[in-house]
Amino acid sequence: MMPKQNQKEFLDIAQSLKPTLNQEIVYCKDVIKVINDKNEIHGWKVEKIGSYNLLKDKAYGKGDNFTVDFGNHQVGYLTLKIIPVGSPPDAPLRMKLTFGEMCCEVKEPFSNYEGIISSSWLQEEIITVDILPSEIKLPRRYSFRYLKIEIIDTSTKYQVAFDNIYCTTATSADISKIKPLSLEIDDELKQIDKVSIKTLQDCMQDVFEDGPKRDRRLWLGDLRLQAIANYSSFKNYDLVKRCLYLFAGVQNEKGQIPACLFLEPTVIGDDTFFWDYSMFFMDCLYNYYEETKDTLIVKDLWETAYRQIEIVLEKLDDNNILKSDTNFSSFIDWNMELDREAASQAVLIYCMKRALALAEQFSFSESKLLNEKIIELSNASLKYLWDEEQGLFVSGETKQISWASQIWMVIAGVLPIEKNKQLMDTLFEKQPNIKLVTPYAYHHLIEALILSDKKDFAIKQMKAYWGEMIKDGADTFWELYKPDDKKFSPYGNNLINSYCHAWSCTPTYFIRKYLI
Template sequence: MKIMRKLIVSMALLCLACVINAQDYYKTHRESWLKKAEEAKPELFQTTYSPQYLVKSVADPIAFQGWKMERFDDMSYLYDQSFKKVKEVIVDFGKHMTGFYTFHLKTTDKAQDAPIRIKFTFAEVPAELNTSLDPWKGTLSRAWMQDEIITVSQIDQDITIPRRISGRYMKIELLAAPPDFDFALTNMYFTAYSSAKEVKTTLQDNVPQDIREINDVAIETLRECMQTVYEDGPKRDMRLWIGDLYLESLANMYSFQNHELTKRCLYLLAGLAAEDGNLHANIFEKPEPHPQYSSYCLSYNLLYNVTLLEYLKASGDMETAKDLWPVVKRQVEDAMSYLDENNIFNQNKKGYVWLFFDWRDGLDVSTPMQGLMIFALDKSYELAKILNKEDEVRDWPLVSKNMAKAARKELYDKNRGIFLSGSNNQISSMSQIWMIISGVLNQKESQKALKTTLSMDDAVYPGTPYAYHYLIEAMVACGMNEEAKEYMRSYWGAMVKKGADTFWEQWDPENEFLSPYNFFPVNSYCHAWSCTPVYFIHKYPEVFQK
């Protein structure tokens, strides 16, 4: 009897231990994953830039958001006279930079007997310096705006603003200074940082000039976002998002080829996953790596799997792919739990889950998610075969096949040759795009679906470079090569013509002031998900370099 009781107690303790361990899906892996992420942390390379010249803001209805900068004078105008006489000036550094700004105040008459107060406002685009920020109308924090008031009690020394800055232009305003003392502002410079080194790909000699310019701006966008993680935007958010990681890693493969940065991001996301095994959509690095705990985006989580596959193909790093295989399995398992009895993805089956495809008001994402899940299932199974893990996931191809059949049966309007989405049968580009990328439609059907939708005035069209990336991807996938090239030229090329030296987070040619945050100055004007023209241009040179 005692032996039986001991056996029962032992079994109970064993079961309890299993339950405790099950509470944290990756408990035995986290420490090693975070260690490997730290080992892959890249060096930040430092470049010092001096201001190029002084500029003035000019209202121009044709310019982006109604403002442009015109050259006003050389830097000597500022450096060689009293700043109390200048009072206000705008400096152009000539390019977008991410890093730290340093300036020097020197005494020119008498002794400083009271503090000096100066306001610095940094901007990525001219309109940021010409739009009143207060009262604040944005839905994100006012503190994201890069205006800093510095009080200087002791001059004749270099002063560095401690906040990391991202931008090209800088307005300097004198707010207060002692009346019986004079000084000049001199020797300003910007110390920029990036983990990107030299570009390892080249363009053909006969590449059209506009494609060359798009390629250059895409590379600069990626360079600015490559810090110690792939940041989504160096001005705002300054964190790692899975959706941006996927696109940045693709662009990196065809430019800087810094695969260690991709590896670091994959390990960080895995090591900081939730206890149920699901990934957090974004993570922060400081003061120590941690996730945004309220952030869970299933569409992004599935893209993690595709990112790992593409990383493996580019780097040949089997060790990392095998290490992170449990994360891939868990994201697919979670996604499959949202399928209904008809093999249709149901966003509300277990309670609402966030799915992101575009910043476009009113976009129904149910059909795009059906396509993305098929795509991710197929890519995850491809990874399984490379890792000799297909025995663990033998049901995945059947699930994918059944989802594709269900999509054609339940979501496809055969008469018009387009996919519909949601209870209101919404027609959107994103629905066609993801059904094409997933391979649900053949080439002829794909071209018809996309061309029909793009010709409809009432269809929901893409609103961000993130969505336009997948539009180009779908066009290439179904043989619409000329259309893909022209869309790149008309969309990203339009940003270049508007003066972009890095590509923007939100760009709608019909509304330059559009913002998902209710106030356009808080938009990111150097944004990771906008950098992918470099990927297309170099992966498909026969399409984009001719």
């Protein structure tokens, strides 16, 4: 267990790396209306009424409403410049503001929301303005493209006009660092790359947030993917370094790193723990070192990173198979039917290999044990989890066959590459019912295909998934996407889904690492 004093030092280092946010003023572009269309995602589509500049002098009174489109996804702070029209204002202006990343959020009433996540994440405000004219700057940060304004009341003597509506965006990303893609990259991949980068940009705040709408905090699983996408794009190394030290500073009494942490009012770790997320701290450290060759951070954080593997090794049974305390000991994917044991076993092997690579480079004493355990767990996986007749890995007491189990065994390198190719062919041929439901899981599918020497097929799958999201209106990539169930939400209602989500940003990593 790392001494508490070291944890304080880690947090002090993280604080010293706090970024300065870049800001830009973005004005709303158009006035729109949202109309029903069963052929569009969520059953709604946007119809442009006119440019906001042509309509901004219109006056609005009690019961009026309008919706504006900022033209693209924005993360930042809203400013409204409001002027009275008619007699001097003899009563306050009261209005309701509703923000939406997708148009369904400004059309479907939040009062109908019933889900397992708090409705307080739904972005709406009721504001009372006593003095007019006035410039209102909302203190809360929002994540949106669409803004609906409803006039609850003024008085019978006056109305209001909105002279200016703009967002002051905030991000720690520097868009000038992005290098253009080569001419050989086709237009569809260029568009996927552009949306990926915008997704990452809007999630880069004081830390790498999982989503700027919800949950707006640092999750380790998201960080792992954001970091590698960042290495291929913005190259903001200090932000990754800050996040690593933050996690090292909030480990619990057992030395385990939580799945996520909060920054305000002080830095605290959450009480949610996933085996895979904790172990990915080692992968994050390995990738950061490979990118920067920063030896000091490896020496600082090695004990913390290795402790995450030790904790999971304690959960092995007598056959060297990982046994879960619950079915959610690891995250893996947002499929509640998924048995996670085989995938967790593979993540453990994968992270031990990352640890071994660092241990050998730095002559850490743990290298001998790591090498032995990798062999033992790989052999156990083949003996107890491989079904020779089906040509697939099974998981848990029910011997469940899932996409995730196969994908992670490929990434872990349990089989040689030729057998991995065969495994991926069998996976696509048999199409197991326990499917992938998030871009987070689809990232690992693309990675497994590339590791199996199936790069062209990986590109095809990337276009079929992220490209389809763009066809459905994505200007940033989403937290959840099932092409055969586009209103899917594990939370009970798609209104609460995040439509700019960090773990979906990795196509830019694949494009810039493997295609240019």
